[in-house]
Amino acid sequence: MxxxxxxxxxxxxxxxxxxxxxxxxxxxxxxxxxxxxxxxxxxxxxxxxxxxxxxxxxxxxxxxxxVDEDDFRQRARAFRDAFADADVFYAGKSFLCVATARWVAEEGLNLDVCTGGELAVALRAEFPPARIAFHGNNKSEAELRRAIEVGVGRVIVDSFDEIDRLARLVQELKATVRVMVRVTAGVEAHTHEYISTSHEDQKFGFSIAGGQALEAVRRITSAAGLQLLGLHSHIGSQIFVTDGFEVAARRVLRLQAEIERELGVTLPELDLGGGFGIAYTTQDDPRAPEDLAREITKIVEDECHALDIGVPKLSIEPGRAIVGPSTxxxxxxxxxxxxxxxxxxxxxxxxxxxxxxxxxxxxxxxxxxxxxxxxxxxx
Incomplete structure (x- = not known):
């Protein structure tokens, strides 16, 4: 030196x-x-x-x-109403405590959690387990066991190790678990590289381009006790334009069409994640929920029609966009x-x-x- x-x-x-x-x-x-x-x-x-x-x-x-409770609730309702035909999951990682979990439940939203601790907070708030989605790229066997025992609505699988853990647990517990496969669509979102989560070289999900996503679907559909709901994609955070969602949706839906064609499996749901940007400074220009809903819904419908497949039920996961401006x-x-x-x-x-x-x-x-x-x- x-x-x-x-x-x-x-x-x-x-x-x-x-x-x-x-x-x-x-x-x-x-x-x-x-x-x-x-x-x-x-x-x-x-x-x-x-x-x-x-x-x-x-x-x-x-x-x-x-946290301004009234403002939080108003923003939650805005997403619920804008995406009236979709499932809206509040992303607990943005900010979760017993009170906010209760507000989310009372406003009719679902909840996604990423850890056993977040699941414990949700259960303490008496959040209905059937409306909980369990995320995370490194879920332990104990966390998965707890999720199965309390009856979470879905588990978003993130690795082959997790598929193996789940397959063992459902046999041991004589249970059925609904799952979604998180995929990486190879999208470079317009955001900071540290919070861009759909490019190929990263820890989340299964690569579409590399074939891992299709292989994950094969393993799940052949495992007793695992019920495949659909595919999940999350391209990043603090995103202000929908072009990244458009690219991701097209690539994910093309995979869905391939799954239907090659495996004969119809997937009823599609989760495009969250990451909708908010204003931290006067330079930030966030989109209104109704604009996001109109554009994202059209993207999905147009691509499904082009691929000649059914339109899956859409899910989104706003978190920061609800709690950030309220706090x-x-x-x-x-x-x-x-x-x-x-x-x-x-x-x-x-x-x-x-x-x-x-x-x-x-x-x-x-x-x-x-x-x-x-x-x-x-x-």
Missing amino acids: RSHEAGALHGQAGDRGPAWLHRPDDVNQLVTHLWSRHAAKTDGVLTVAGESATELAAEHGTPLYV FTLYTVGTTKEVALDGGASRRYVAVDGGMSDNIRAALYSADYSATLASRLSE
């Missing part, structure tokens, strides 16, 4: 914000589409549904996740520090009582966020 004496910070490096960032006309005004519908600022104090951020911090401490994280400022730059300029560092333990996104893949002072007017 080689080192050298550090020079002073240069003034031209003083602005470390993204290139698009500009000072708003009024720094104390909330950008409404970045917050829940019931968020407001009065005399500098942030409120949500009439609850003061300062009082919430005093009562519960910080860091604190604050903010409340921090307390601890220390501030002025650092001198060249030319008489300076930079102020502000430290809060949070970090990677409560939000790793900024450090992991340079995610941008919007912030506001919650307890007073900005000077």
